[in-house]
Amino acid sequence: MLAAERKIKIVEYVRQHQAASVSALAQEFGVHEATIRRDLAEVEQEGLLKRTHGGVIVEGLTNREPSFNERSTVQLEQKIRIGRMAASLVEDGDHIIIDSGTTTLHIARHLTHKMNLTVVTNDMNVAAELRDAPGVRVTVTGGELYPSSYMLNGMFTDHVLKSVHVSKAFLGTPAIHPKHGLMHPEAQLVVAKQGMIRAAQEVIVVADETKIGKLSLHKVAPNSAIHTLITGVEVPAYDVQQFRDAGVNVLTV
């Protein structure tokens, strides 16, 4: 195999697997590890992949760093289900807000084939995910990049959220309680979430089972402000009923 050909195949391989170790690549292509390292150095120079100690990962916004990645794999299968269900509520021609988060990211992934859709988001990952969707216009709220995530927050975010109106807002949350409603541990992020709720005709909260019934420091909004809650079938019927009693339309998937 040609050196240049191998380099291309390395990029393909890593893109397919999201990541790869130097030794695995050396074995896959039957060359010395030093050769793989040289290839990786060049490929990285070209900005196609990003090297790490021991291997290589895909470069760019669609990639997630470890701490984020870990969060992503927790309840992954459930989040995908929830994301697909949430996406099914979106109609062609809609204007929607997608909040930052791992579950909401899965919504975005199911929206790529929609037509004439406008998405406002404060998450660069969500934006990147929808970037190449031909029927989707993406508006990113400005703001400060939140440490070790791809979320934007602050004055400029709030300004954008005050300037828009959408039919549906999809919010993620670390805690939602049948009595106290939507809650969040970080005060800084509460304003943005409230801005999204105000900007939307219909508020849809997505939350996997680990978030249900949880309390947190700050109240974001009462359950009366939430129209629909989408969660996993794993949530006990009793908890689901409590939210329904509070006037929330609960969908389990």
Added chain:
Amino acid sequence: MLAAERKIKIVEYVRQHQAASVSALAQEFGVHEATIRRDLAEVEQEGLLKRTHGGVIVEGLTNREPSFNERSTVQLEQKIRIGRMAASLVEDGDHIIIDSGTTTLHIARHLTHKMNLTVVTNDMNVAAELRDAPGVRVTVTGGELYPSSYMLNGMFTDHVLKSVHVSKAFLGTPAIHPKHGLMHPEAQLVVAKQGMIRAAQEVIVVADETKIGKLSLHKVAPNSAIHTLITGVEVPAYDVQQFRDAGVNVLTV
């Protein structure tokens, strides 16, 4: 077999196999390797295939995202040099704007070790690059995600640029001319560039040699608005002098 006929068949063969070695082609067509090399030299000249050490590959195989990746590999080494030089002008404690672009992205890559730096950018790639830099705060201008790039533009971008003031703005450009100054082919992007110039005390333009002396449709700013131009040493001394005569401080690297 005629020489011209063989050349066509070589292209067909390589397209089918994605890549081929010189020896394999020599065997396939029953001619000497030197003959194949001569054919390949011509075929490459015509831009049909790309030669590599040991053989030939299909051009553009690496370009998953043609528009962006293509741009970023062109003049890569020069852009890295320019990026490093530009980054050296940034001091700890600065507030700066970094424009969207492939050259400006290389500036960001050299800023990760700065302390107490605030970066405002309209490029999600630039933001992502500086995301994990402990001493760098990143503010992203909001706006609409520009097709097949990671650039943000529009009303919200302009709003943010009107709301900030920075010591230095680093702008990329597809065309800069000693008489007509900074130019751009797309009207939509002119406003954002002008906003960056207005928001900055000092305007620094980065441009590799291929941009120097070029004309384009819209005037963005006269040379008098530009304080410093950073470009490659490849640029002829005559061109450099023309910009210096126009009052621009030119740095070549």
Added chain:
DNA sequence: TTATCTTTCTTTCGGCAGCTAGCAATTGTG
């Protein structure tokens, strides 16, 4: 946390395959 160990990375070297360039032989053409 600090110290130690292990793995991985960088750098350097030499061997080898492939490349360039020039020349000679062959083939094709008027």
Added chain:
DNA sequence: CACAATTGCTAGCTGCCGAAAGAAAGATAA
């Protein structure tokens, strides 16, 4: 036949690969 184009060949140069040593980055244990 003369002339040009094409092909084969070779000498010297260049770039690629594997190996090994020292450096750096993680991992482990105290």
